[in-house]
């Protein structure tokens with residue numbers, strides 16, 4: 001599978017080799033999987049030039065035809081689901097079953113936006129004072145630069161490429177250097193699905209800042225869309241501010257997971273496993289702080305620790321493996337450091353608290369109880385298989401703890417009381433809330449955060465709006 005993936009840059013429909021190369025590691029073995037092209041800043045601008053050149057024709061392509069191209073790509077992703085799943089497992093580590101789940105989820109953005117392409121609508125109204133007619137029209141924003149992270153190599157690409165193409169925009173995509181292969185394979189699928197040359201361009205590079213800066217500063221770029229850490233997002237917003245560039249930012253999270261005293265504990269534990277362990281804990285939506293009512297916290301902790309302790313850790317391509325490796329050795333060191341900090345501050349270890357010897361970058365699923373809210377892991381993304389529990393006595397205390405973070409991507413709450421559920425959902429400071437469920441991602445819903453978790457939404461009817469400008473025409477009769 002790896003051999004059949006193009007390794008060059010995709011610029012204007014041509015696959016271009018470079019003198020340098022970026023090695024791609026298999027995190028389960030520490031070995032090198034492949035090498036891909038290493039773009040220079042000049043090649044980054046060439047990719048943007050190609051997107052600019054292809055822009056007018058793509059914007060003028062019938063919406064139905066834009067949608068059909070996406071629909072074909074959706075079907076091809078399904079037909080090649082096993083290949084894409086294997087590729088993601090090899091370059092990123094997630095178990096094969098989860099990687100297959102990401103193919104389904106990622107492909108769905110192409111289907112959703114293939115349907116949205118033909119529903120871009122404006123408005124016609126009469127001015128309140130009469131006479132003038134107000135025409136409101138939607139137009140593609142123009143060439144887009146899309147930067148994606150390593151944790152969902154397929155879905156973070158389709159969630160940007162899908163709406164951009166549906167809206168009539170052309171794109172330059174830059175995947176993370178750690179996981180470029182899935183994006184390159186995706187670009188090949190898009191070519192085969194009939195995407196014209198220059199409409200989708202891909203650059204891979206070992207120096208993302210130096211290559212991205214001139215693209216963001218270029219007067220022909222119209223939109224920057226980024227998924228990644230809040231730290232890098234801040235840098236990119238500053239760079240984009242120079243040109244008042246339209247930006248969408250899907251940034252870091254620090255999700256609270258609230259369990260009230262009336263919650264169905266079986267459901268809460270099942271939801272916790274999903275919210276914590278999806279993607280080995282390496283998800284922006286990962287439950288990062290378990291905030292549990294004091295009357296049920298011991299029972300919840302016991303059941304969660306039993307489930308977490310029973311998980312099989314290993315290489316994602318092996319049968320029966322539940323938890324793959326973390327993405328690199330730095331990720332293992334960070335997780336280990338956060339756990340040590342919490343234990344030193346008085347947290348009790350219910351299971352785990354162990355780096356698993358290599359090769360590969362493994363950490364044992366861990367549950368910590370009585371974690372002081374001042375522990376570092378309550379302020380930072382853990383991005384690993386660690387579930388820290390703290391307790392609360394009143395609903396007000398639970399909400400205050402949950403909102404005590406600069407982030408606001410997603411929150412989870414478990415309760416059987418409908419009034420409490422709605423009240424809590426309204427008071428939680430996050431762009432998304434999972435009520436009695438441990439997963440919120442859905443292509444038909446607006447995914448995104450508030451506070452330092454980002455700007456804009458991906459998916460749902462809102463998703464395409466990020467790639468459209470609104471123009472108003474006043475017509476005197």
Ligand code: NAP
Pocket residue numbers: 147148149150151152156174175176177178205206208209210212213227228229230232233235236249250251252253283284285381409449453454
């Ligand atoms: P990251 O370090 O911020 O990197 C994300 C992307 O930005 C990569 O492609 C990276 O390329 C690139 N990049 C880094 N520095 C850059 C710069 N100065 N200029 C331009 N591009 C630059 O994040 P990550 O470690 O890959 O991903 C994990 C983070 O993403 C977590 O914080 C997670 O919460 C967040 N995330 C958010 C969402 C969401 O929807 N809100 C979804 C998934 C992940 P290189 O790696 O090649 O340098």
